[in-house]
Amino acid sequence: MAVGAGQHQSHPGKKPDISAMLKLPAPALTVALLAVPDTTASTLFGLYDLLVGARRDWQMLVHRVEVEPPVRALIVSRDGRPLKAANDVEIHPHAGFADPIDADVVVVTDLAIPPWQPVGDRYDVEAAWMRRQHEAGAMLASACSGAVLLARTGLLAGLEGTSHWGYCEALQREHPDTRWQPDKALVATGTGQRLVMAGSGTSWHALALFLIARYIGAEEAMQLARLNLLDWNATSPLAYAAMTRTGQVADPVIARCQEWAAQHYDSEAPVAAMVQMSGLPERTFQRRFVQATGLAPLDYIHTLRLEEAKQMLESGDAPVEAVALEVGYQDASFFGRLFRRKIGLTPAQYRRRFGGLARRLAGAASEPPYTVATPPSTSRFSPST
Known part of the structure; x- marks a missing residue:
């Protein structure tokens, strides 16, 4: 539902005043959402809206009262300057790495990068900042393919991890000292379970509910789920996955x-x-x-x-x-x-x-003005597809 969607100042517009925001009464939870040029705006802003809607939206719709949300979400980038997301949506961060954010949680949302192209060192500045935040006591979390950047911190060595099912094979090659589990929607690991990864697609919903339940309360998380019709269950992300290993081979x-x-x-x-x-x-x-x-x-x-x-x-x-x-x-x-x-x-x-x-x-696709093209008569399992 995201009742508060569009009410924050991270969408296109004037850059918010971070100093003024940090002078507000301290909320129960401060979440820094990391933005980089490969960020997809839908997950970044969707997670933002879910988090800042906790308690606030339930109280408004059910009890007709206005309350301050217990979560302060800040969109953070390397220098705090506006940047274009992977789908050309302009992001106006609240803060840069030099600002005194004091985050309880740092989240890197999904990255629109092909799984076969290593991220290399282009986000090592971000990875180093995440390590510093973790050393200062913050939880680090990733959504979907954001685990690619989280793994660059080196903090997942010897631990279990998850990501989108389409990225886990490449992650296993790139980071063989992590046990990647593509069938898990959510993994919490490390000392104090301060490393959290959400798996495929909209598993970031589960990440939002996990953060609210852990820091604010289980009932608040249930209210958020009911309000937004979210379903957090044990369904394997692999249930959504089509075959990925039937491509043409060299032999x-x-x-x-x-x-x-x-x-x-x-x-x-x-x-x-x-x-x-x-x-x-x-x-x-x-x-x-x-x-x-x-x-x-x-x-x-x-x-x-x-x-x-x-x-x-x-x-x-x-x-x-x-x-x-x-x-x-x-x-x-x-x-x-x-x-x-x-x-x-x-x-x-x-x-x-x-x-x-x-x-x-x-049925929707067959209604005018939509049409469904007739697929070729070849098997969908053909190695050439």
Whole structure:
């Protein structure tokens, strides 16, 4: 809901007076939201509005009284000067690193950078500032791909971490001393749990609720969730993820097997068929397949089957047993257990959660003036896509 959206002075306009803000009565919690040129404005301002709306919006709408929010959110950049966000929205920070912010929490929101392009040293000034804030007692937090910058502080070494599922593989290569968990919506770790990471997409909602619950109170966090219709649950972010490892590979033998698997994943013994097709000894095939795709052949087949099952559950009403059989599983109970382990939901839960939304979106897209282009007839699992 974000009742207070647009009421703060961090959107385009005159730069706010940080000295005046810091002279106001001290709130229960001061949160510094770090802004850099790769910041996405939606998450930065969305998190800002959620935080400053705690208590204030509930009291206004439910009890018809005006109260001061217990959270002071400050948007902070390296020099405090206006900057353009990744989507060209102009950000007017409240403060720069030289200002006496005295933050309880520092948050780096998501960064619009490709996961395969290392951030390098271009934000090492920000990483050093974050380390200083942490040494002074502040909690450090990241939302989604903001973990890329949080990891640059070096504070995650030997700990668990999370980020958007599309970034965790690259983060694991860049920071192998951190145990990256793409299936977790929120991770709190380190001494005193003063390092907090929210995972994929809108998991920053969970981050906002976590901060309010920890510093202000659980009931205040519940009020914020009710008011904004937020759902903080154990759903795995991987439930939202499409396959990411079916791209074309350098090994032509394995690529040929991938193309076959894209059309025949529902066959009775697909791994044995691929071994035979490859003309390689089984152990050699297994090794080359893992090198080329990052997955064992059987895991690859399971992933293809589960992606097809997700599509069927979203778009149709066939019984779960029929879906299992259609994608290649004779044993529906095994299918259900595998689906739950890999996706984080049972097939029935997945259908309830995403089926209605998928149908509503499809219906909206088909209404004039919107049109839906007919996709090519190739399989969506083709390595060339």
